[in-house]
Amino acid sequence: MSSVSIRKIRKSFAGLTVLDSVDMEIAPGEFIVILGPSGCGKSTLLNVIAGLDDCESGQIVIDAVDVSGLEPSQRGLAMVFQSYALFPAMTVRRNLSFGMEVAGTPKPTIVQKVDWVAKLLQIEALLDRKPGQLSGGQRQRVAIGRALVRSSSICLFDEPLSNLDAKLRAETRVELKQLHETLKSTMIYVTHDQIEAMTMADRVAVMHKGRVEQFAPPQSIYEKPASLFVAGFVGSPAMNLLEGSLDGAGRFLVGQRSIGSSAYPFEDPSTAGEAVLGIRCEDIDVVEPGSPDSIPAKLAFTELLGADALGWFDCLGKRMSVRLGVDAARSMRKEVGLRFDMAKASFFSASTERRL
Amino acid sequence: MTRSLPGERSVFGPRAARLGLYAFLFASAAFFLLPLLLVISNSLKPMEEIRQGNLLALPVKPTFDAWLTAWKSACTGLECGGVRPGLWNSIKITVPAVVISTLAGALNGYALAQWKSRHANLIMLLVMVGLFIPYQAMLYPTVKILSSLSLFRTYSGIILVHVVYGLPYTTLLFRNFYVGVPEEISRAARMEGASFLRTFRSVILPLSTNILVVVAILQFTGIWNDYLLGLIFAGNDNLPMTVQLTNIVNNARGSASPNVNMAAAVITAIPTLIVYFLSGRYFVRGIAAGAVKG
Amino acid sequence: MTVVFFFGIVAVFFYGSIVWTGYMSLTRSTLMPNYNFVGFDQYIKLFTNHRWLVSCLNMVIFGVLYIVGTLAFGTLLAVFADRRIRAESLFRTIFLYPLAVSLIVTGLSWRWVLDPVNGLQGLVRGMGWENFTFDWLTDPDRAIYTLVIAGIWHSAGLIMVIILAGLRGVDEDLWKAIRMEGIPLWRAYLQVIFPGMRPVVASCVVLLMSDVIRGYDLVIAMTKGGPGIATEMPAKFAVDYYFARVNLGLASAASIAMLVLSLLLLAPYFYSEFRRRT
Ligand SMILES: Nc1ncnc2c1ncn2[C@@H]1O[C@H](COP(=O)(O)OP(=O)(O)OP(=O)(O)O)[C@@H](O)[C@H]1O
Numbered sequence: 001m002s003s004v005s006i007r008k009i010r011k012s013f014a015g016l017t018v019l020d021s022v023d024m025e026i027a028p029g030e031f032i033v034i035l036g037p038s039g040c041g042k043s044t045l046l047n048v049i050a051g052l053d054d055c056e057s058g059q060i061v062i063d064a065v066d067v068s069g070l071e072p073s074q075r076g077l078a079m080v081f082q083s084y085a086l087f088p089a090m091t092v093r094r095n096l097s098f099g100m101e102v103a104g105t106p107k108p109t110i111v112q113k114v115d116w117v118a119k120l121l122q123i124e125a126l127l128d129r130k131p132g133q134l135s136g137g138q139r140q141r142v143a144i145g146r147a148l149v150r151s152s153s154i155c156l157f158d159e160p161l162s163n164l165d166a167k168l169r170a171e172t173r174v175e176l177k178q179l180h181e182t183l184k185s186t187m188i189y190v191t192h193d194q195i196e197a198m199t200m201a202d203r204v205a206v207m208h209k210g211r212v213e214q215f216a217p218p219q220s221i222y223e224k225p226a227s228l229f230v231a232g233f234v235g236s237p238a239m240n241l242l243e244g245s246l247d248g249a250g251r252f253l254v255g256q257r258s259i260g261s262s263a264y265p266f267e268d269p270s271t272a273g274e275a276v277l278g279i280r281c282e283d284i285d286v287v288e289p290g291s292p293d294s295i296p297a298k299l300a301f302t303e304l305l306g307a308d309a310l311g312w313f314d315c316l317g318k319r320m321s322v323r324l325g326v327d328a329a330r331s332m333r334k335e336v337g338l339r340f341d342m343a344k345a346s347f348f349s350a351s352t353e354r355r356l
Numbered sequence: 357m358t359r360s361l362p363g364e365r366s367v368f369g370p371r372a373a374r375l376g377l378y379a380f381l382f383a384s385a386a387f388f389l390l391p392l393l394l395v396i397s398n399s400l401k402p403m404e405e406i407r408q409g410n411l412l413a414l415p416v417k418p419t420f421d422a423w424l425t426a427w428k429s430a431c432t433g434l435e436c437g438g439v440r441p442g443l444w445n446s447i448k449i450t451v452p453a454v455v456i457s458t459l460a461g462a463l464n465g466y467a468l469a470q471w472k473s474r475h476a477n478l479i480m481l482l483v484m485v486g487l488f489i490p491y492q493a494m495l496y497p498t499v500k501i502l503s504s505l506s507l508f509r510t511y512s513g514i515i516l517v518h519v520v521y522g523l524p525y526t527t528l529l530f531r532n533f534y535v536g537v538p539e540e541i542s543r544a545a546r547m548e549g550a551s552f553l554r555t556f557r558s559v560i561l562p563l564s565t566n567i568l569v570v571v572a573i574l575q576f577t578g579i580w581n582d583y584l585l586g587l588i589f590a591g592n593d594n595l596p597m598t599v600q601l602t603n604i605v606n607n608a609r610g611s612a613s614p615n616v617n618m619a620a621a622v623i624t625a626i627p628t629l630i631v632y633f634l635s636g637r638y639f640v641r642g643i644a645a646g647a648v649k650g
Numbered sequence: 651m652t653v654v655f656f657f658g659i660v661a662v663f664f665y666g667s668i669v670w671t672g673y674m675s676l677t678r679s680t681l682m683p684n685y686n687f688v689g690f691d692q693y694i695k696l697f698t699n700h701r702w703l704v705s706c707l708n709m710v711i712f713g714v715l716y717i718v719g720t721l722a723f724g725t726l727l728a729v730f731a732d733r734r735i736r737a738e739s740l741f742r743t744i745f746l747y748p749l750a751v752s753l754i755v756t757g758l759s760w761r762w763v764l765d766p767v768n769g770l771q772g773l774v775r776g777m778g779w780e781n782f783t784f785d786w787l788t789d790p791d792r793a794i795y796t797l798v799i800a801g802i803w804h805s806a807g808l809i810m811v812i813i814l815a816g817l818r819g820v821d822e823d824l825w826k827a828i829r830m831e832g833i834p835l836w837r838a839y840l841q842v843i844f845p846g847m848r849p850v851v852a853s854c855v856v857l858l859m860s861d862v863i864r865g866y867d868l869v870i871a872m873t874k875g876g877p878g879i880a881t882e883m884p885a886k887f888a889v890d891y892y893f894a895r896v897n898l899g900l901a902s903a904a905s906i907a908m909l910v911l912s913l914l915l916l917a918p919y920f921y922s923e924f925r926r927r928t
């Protein structure tokens with residue numbers, strides 16, 4: 001178990017800033033997921049941590065030692081790649097042992113470790129095959145195995161599951177989580193899959209254009225997004241967003257209508273000015289039209305999702321999603337009222353786009 | 357390209373490693389350039405300088421006399437017309453032979469890549485064996501076949517020979533390329549009702565520029581530089597430049613004037629060198645795009 | 651239809667020729683084909699012919715050195731060119747241009763360069779080292795190596811380009827994994843990268859092998875088989891007996907022997923290729 005501190009990392013490619021002063025403190029044994037849209041710099045950040053890319057400024061500190069100047073192999077890290085990157089002409093056994101062989105590890109130790117990993121990942125039957133003779137999921141296990149035999153206390157993953165089919169991905173996800181529980185090593189895991197982020201992470205770092213927008217446990221990322229970007233990026237369907245203004249006296253004005261905002265835990269309740277209200281689909285109730293504190297809305301269509309359903313309503317000039325029971329969705333009337341649970345809503349400043 | 361360079365820092369000191377690397381590259385470049393420079397420099401020397409002996413000395417008084425002789429009046433045997441007639445012969449043999457063998461190879465390669473059965477594999481194997489049949493094993497029978505068609509030592513005959521001898525090679529290169537082209541493309545064209553040839557011409561050929569360039573260049577240099585087939589099949593009226601060059605060099609009088617020989621050698625090599633310098637970039641790109649692979 | 655037509659032509663020329671040559675090799679034909687069957691007489695003559703045996707041995711020596719040398723040199727150039735060098739395309743052009751030069755001109759140029767009197771040896775002696783000797787071209791034991799040098803000069807560039815294309819196709823992640831494992835560069839190339847490029851290397855070997863088996867022009871231009879019969883090659887043997895010595899039967903036997911020999915050498919390749927496809 002090791003701690004990792006990422007301090008003010010900055011990196012650019014030919015004038016394009018890819019990492020813009022990234023800071024992160026990772027505690028020993030934590031499972032960190034880095035989440036963000038394509039091209040936001042996730043892989044670059046991981047490569048900088050591993051030492052595969054140089055950065056312009058900033059430090060990587062592992063267990064209070066600055067490793068910024070060290071070669072990747074000397075940093076005590078292991079890494080699993082999206083394309084597996086197994087050594088093509090070597091058997092699985094050789095793939096697992098080659099790194100140790102090069103490092104001059106004694107033979108008995110190598111054998112012992114390979115056996116341990118093979119048992120742990122249930123790849124004993126595959127040890128004498130070549131990567132070309134394995135399925136995608138099996139290759140992925142071998143790649144993870146190769147990272148594990150290094151017995152580093154920190155393991156980096158770059159979208160390791162994105163080449164697997166949906167079912168295998170779900171299974172491997174669970175296995176990885178269990179593996180983390182067994183090994184208790186620090187893991188940094190890059191993905192753009194929200195489910196992976198939500199289910200596996202102790203904490204999620206949401207990145208956007210080379211910056212960390214929010215670094216928090218998954219539930220609070222979901223419930224209390226720190227910025228408009230996070231609110232729009234995390235969750236499916238995306239959070240409903242309404243532009244309006246706060247009057248500083250407990251009401252949020254949208255066009256002709258106003259919504260009571262006093263239930264919202266403002267840091268400063270007298271905040272006023274242009275703002276954006278964000279509310280999740282499950283925090284909206286459908287009520288009789290004209291009920292107190294409700295806003296009239298018109299049903300556009302419903303989507304049945306199996307366990308529950310989504311209703312899409314036209315309301316205040318926006319199309320908004322509301323989570324419904326399947327029965328309720330089937331018998332939904334055209335004209336309804338919507339009532340927002342303001343205690344669970346989010347307000348963002350329109351100018352800074354940060355949470356109020 | 358900004359790829360991360362593996363192990364850049366770790367091998368030796370980066371300085372020493374880089375220095376050694378460039379030393380090796382420059383030495384290799386010298387090795388590759390030496391013969392060309394030597395031949396060019398000697399072809400520019402007048403006879404007196406040649407007689408003084410050293411081939412590696414630079415010309416003191418450069419002159420194009422040897423070039424003119426090689427071009428117009430060196431003796432290739434009984435005739436003394438230089439390599440000039442050979443130039444036109446080479447062009448009129450090479451151009452049609454390259455075009456036909458390349459296009460036919462493309463068509464065959466596409467057919468082979470499309471046709472998926474055990475037979476296709478067998479044919480593929482037979483074509484590959486064709487690549488390794490020594491020319492020598494085919495020369496005499498080819499002479500017989502062409503004689504019976506009264507094409508032996510004629511213009512059409514030499515073109516036919518080049519096309520046939522080149523086909524296994526071009527077919528194979530194109531097949532390897534077309535195997536990598538997604539099948540959906542041809543299927544989609546078929547769905548639109550296009551015939552096999554139509555699909556090939558309007559859909560597949562336009563996709564093939566990279567490989568077309570590679571094959572055309574290989575065929576051009578191969579056919580232009582051919583000696584044996586030209587010698588045997590072209591007939592005296594169509595002898596290509598390489599044959600005339602060899603005749604000049606091996607001519608009893610020719611051995612007395614190496615500068616003329618060298619000038620003739622350079623003149624013969626110029627067309628392919630031009631083709632190569634103009635299109636070398638595409639050649640490299642074509643190979644990188646998978647023209648030659650396992 | 652068109653396709654069948656082309657395959658038909660190839661089949662007639664190539665396989666028709668083989669059958670006919672095979673038949674001729676079993677007759678006593680000299681200038682004109684003679685259809686009287688004499689069994690394997692010509693083959694017995696062939697394999698008791700000193701010149702033929704020397705030719706075969708020469709081809710093996712030349713072939714092994716040429717293939718190994720070209721592959722090694724071309725690969726080395728490719729690896730170096732892949733190290734993000736300056737003026738890469740200039741170097742590449744220099745390394746590749748010999749491909750455009752015919753084997754005839756290649757052979758002539760090297761004959762001039764290596765000429766003991768006027769070439770390298772003369773130059774070095776002229777500079778004062780009177781005892782410097784580099785007369786491989788006229789040394790019967792060494793002349794074959796001059797052919798190897800010229801052959802490598804001609805083909806190394808092509809191999810470089812093919813291998814370089816292969817290297818550029820190597821997955822970036824694989825290089826990253828190599829760095830993570832701390833594998834030294836030479837081991838990475840020898841044990842990870844090249845073994846992963848086996849098909850590319852195999853194509854190169856096959857390409858070069860076809861040069862060796864068909865090699866005729868280079869010998870003609872450079873040594874004409876000499877000094878003595880030190881650089882005779884089977885291809886030259888066959889052509890000589892077809893045309894200059896008008897012994898059709900023996901020449902045919904030589905051709906068939908070459909074909910069988912080359913197929914034997916290529917059998918492993920064809921086998922693996924065939925197995926991979928089915
Ligand atoms: N070698 C490079 N040269 C120039 N620009 C690069 C290079 N590598 C990455 N970039 C740029 O840096 C940005 C971040 O790239 P990065 O690979 O880190 O994205 P990512 O978040 O991992 O995306 P994805 O989810 O698609 O993998 C991108 O805009 C990319 O175009």
Ligand SMILES: [Mg+2]
Nearest residue numbers: 042043044158
């Ligand atoms: Mg990425």
